[in-house]
Amino acid sequence: MKYYLNIPLVLLLLLGIVQVSNADTTKMKLIKGGCFQMGTPQKIDYHSGIENYRERPVHEVCVDSFYIDIYETTQKEWADVIEGEINVHRTAHHGEDLPMDHIDFPEALRYCKKLGKRLPTEAEWEYAARAGSTTLYPWGEKISRRHSWYSGSAVRKPHPVGTRKPNAWGLHDMIGSVWEWTSDWYGEHYYKSSPKDNPKGPKGGSWRVIRGGSWIDEANEIRSGVRFPGMQDGTEHFHVGVRCVKNK
Numbered sequence: 509m510k511y512y513l514n515i516p517l518v519l520l521l522l523l524g525i526v527q528v529s530n531a532d533t534t535k536m537k538l539i540k541g542g543c544f545q546m547g548t549p550q551k552i553d554y555h556s557g558i559e560n561y562r563e564r565p566v567h568e569v570c571v572d573s574f575y576i577d578i579y580e581t582t583q584k585e586w587a588d589v590i591e592g593e594i595n596v597h598r599t600a601h602h603g604e605d606l607p608m609d610h611i612d613f614p615e616a617l618r619y620c621k622k623l624g625k626r627l628p629t630e631a632e633w634e635y636a637a638r639a640g641s642t643t644l645y646p647w648g649e650k651i652s653r654r655h656s657w658y659s660g661s662a663v664r665k666p667h668p669v670g671t672r673k674p675n676a677w678g679l680h681d682m683i684g685s686v687w688e689w690t691s692d693w694y695g696e697h698y699y700k701s702s703p704k705d706n707p708k709g710p711k712g713g714s715w716r717v718i719r720g721g722s723w724i725d726e727a728n729e730i731r732s733g734v735r736f737p738g739m740q741d742g743t744e745h746f747h748v749g750v751r752c753v754k755n756k
Contacts, residue, residue, distance in 0.1 A: 531624035531754045533575050537678055538756065539636050541573040546634055547699055548644070548733035555726045562696045563733045569631045570705050573756040576628060576636050579669040580607040580681050580688065581619065581750045589622050600746075605668040607686045607749045613716045613738065616689040616750040625752035627691040630717045630735065631707050632753060637683065637720065637732050639676040644731045645683060646675040651727035656684030658730050662723035684730050686749035687718040687738065694737040715739060722747035
């Protein structure tokens with residue numbers, strides 16, 4: 509009798525409607541759920557001269573607990589998981605422990621799914637990056653070469669993951685190194701209507717949100733609150749990598 513009762517579940521699993529996650533969490537950090545102030549109160553110009561209105565208004569957001577990768581995905585990890593589907597050598601800088609870049613959005617989704625994980629929401633990403641801070645950077649109000657690879661510290665090249673100091677929650681390279689995909693569609697004025705609990709971004713759009721900045725960017729472009737539109741096909745943003753999360 510039990511055999512017949514399980515048939516519908518088996519069919520759902522085969523169809524991919526129900527997913528069972530067995531993701532390895534040994535290289536992940538459990539982030540306890542909570543509330544924080546999302547966004548940037550200060551008016552700051554990006555390097556392009558555009559004001560950071562997309563980071564306002566500051567608003568309270570609450571997220572559930574989740575696991576997040578401690579490090580950005582390396583080129584070796586990418587090659588091991590993707591197994592030749594996508595050419596790892598398309599990146600301009602090669603090294604097994606360097607962060608993988610030139611990743612477009614569908615590829616980032618597929619990579620995390622293969623590991624039994626998913627992409628973080630924009631709110632989850634900022635909550636983890638801030639690590640309880642309310643300052644421009646997780647460590648304070650000024651850029652720090654000890655904590656981040658950016659244009660002032662990277663000397664025009666990427667560096668191995670985990671070689672800068674982590675934030676207060678033990679996460680490396682949340683600021684700088686390479687941009688990171690989130691699952692949210694990008695909306696310049698989304699913060700004006702964002703729900704308080706577990707926001708997931710607008711219902712649609714033309715771009716997905718990328719976060720964190722890269723080794724080639726200026727200090728004011730890699731703050732905790734900075735958010736940029738990332739082209740889904742990767743044709744515009746080359747220094748974009750991936751960091752996965754998993755539900756608790």
